[in-house]
Amino acid sequence: MSHQNPPSLSTMLKCAGRFCLLAYMNIKIPFSKPYTSPSDLVKLLKERGLAITNEMKAQDYLQHIGYYRLSAYMYPFLQMPKHLHRYKPDASFQKVMMLYRFDKKLRLLIFNEIEKIEVAVRSAIVNVGCEITGNSFWMTDGKNFVNQTKHTQTMRLIDDELRRSREEFIVHFQQTYSNNYPPAWMLSEILPFGVMTNIYSNIKNMRIKKKVAQQFGLQVAPFESWLTIVTLTRNSCCHHARVWNKQNVIRPMVPHRMIYPWITCPTDMLRIYFDLCIIKYFLNILSPNNDMTEKLKSLLAAFPDVDIAAMGFPQTWENEPLWQ
Numbered sequence: 001m002s003h004q005n006p007p008s009l010s011t012m013l014k015c016a017g018r019f020c021l022l023a024y025m026n027i028k029i030p031f032s033k034p035y036t037s038p039s040d041l042v043k044l045l046k047e048r049g050l051a052i053t054n055e056m057k058a059q060d061y062l063q064h065i066g067y068y069r070l071s072a073y074m075y076p077f078l079q080m081p082k083h084l085h086r087y088k089p090d091a092s093f094q095k096v097m098m099l100y101r102f103d104k105k106l107r108l109l110i111f112n113e114i115e116k117i118e119v120a121v122r123s124a125i126v127n128v129g130c131e132i133t134g135n136s137f138w139m140t141d142g143k144n145f146v147n148q149t150k151h152t153q154t155m156r157l158i159d160d161e162l163r164r165s166r167e168e169f170i171v172h173f174q175q176t177y178s179n180n181y182p183p184a185w186m187l188s189e190i191l192p193f194g195v196m197t198n199i200y201s202n203i204k205n206m207r208i209k210k211k212v213a214q215q216f217g218l219q220v221a222p223f224e225s226w227l228t229i230v231t232l233t234r235n236s237c238c239h240h241a242r243v244w245n246k247q248n249v250i251r252p253m254v255p256h257r258m259i260y261p262w263i264t265c266p267t268d269m270l271r272i273y274f275d276l277c278i279i280k281y282f283l284n285i286l287s288p289n290n291d292m293t294e295k296l297k298s299l300l301a302a303f304p305d306v307d308i309a310a311m312g313f314p315q316t317w318e319n320e321p322l323w324q
Helices: 009-024 038-047 056-065 067-077 093-133 148-165 168-176 186-190 193-200 206-214 220-238 271-287 293-301
Strands: none
Touching: 009 067, 038 056, 038 067, 056 067, 056 093, 067 093, 067 186, 093 186, 093 193, 093 220, 093 271, 093 293, 148 186, 148 193, 168 186, 193 220, 206 220, 271 293
């Protein structure tokens, strides 16, 4: 980033055109942007039209949060075309931090609700698998899985988790029993949720897969699809990634039939609202009297300036059967 006055509009357009041409020709160039201090970043943002009333506080946020992370929350306030880096007349650093705080609280809400789903899915996979196979160690037995290459990769992940684990129940098992691996219900407690969903997707016996999916009111294919969405959303929350207006890269499957209430208004399936709908659907099965609707309404009411349309919310979302 330059510390000098911003270039003219014609110069910026020429530069933008040059980078577009390079991208089209698939020509890579060395990264040459130097580090810029928080104080210089405040000056640069002000030059670009972002209102900053308390420069010291802004520097402090840039120091402890980082410009690159905060830039995702600055982006909605840029004028078109956005590559010119000029802010809208009403854009302010205060509004940027409002979006940042909203996103943080949204992640906390989502993660808290996903935890209930994750625990229930783990338990269902373990219980149904043990019941139908009659084998407490079925999760590490290759004959129970379709894709052996995928199972081998899963076993490597299991081995890694067992080597790292300091859980008392794992240490006790390894010191007491001669089996190479603990039973399924122990393994499920130390495996990442993504590994558990991969185990489910690779199960050979369709009776197991159907019975697990049925516990959540879904068919196997949409259940797998929704587990993927839940896993990716969970990972975003765990890594403090932006979720409020992020567009997903995987389109979730819509079930042909729904046993429990669902949404009726059309919405963008790649936005966070659809992810929230999936989470709510699971919760309505696991805990029919859950308070996710109230918590979500309360959060949105606390941040009235947030554009929920950018999140995929239809105007009358709270009237949907799912959210009643």
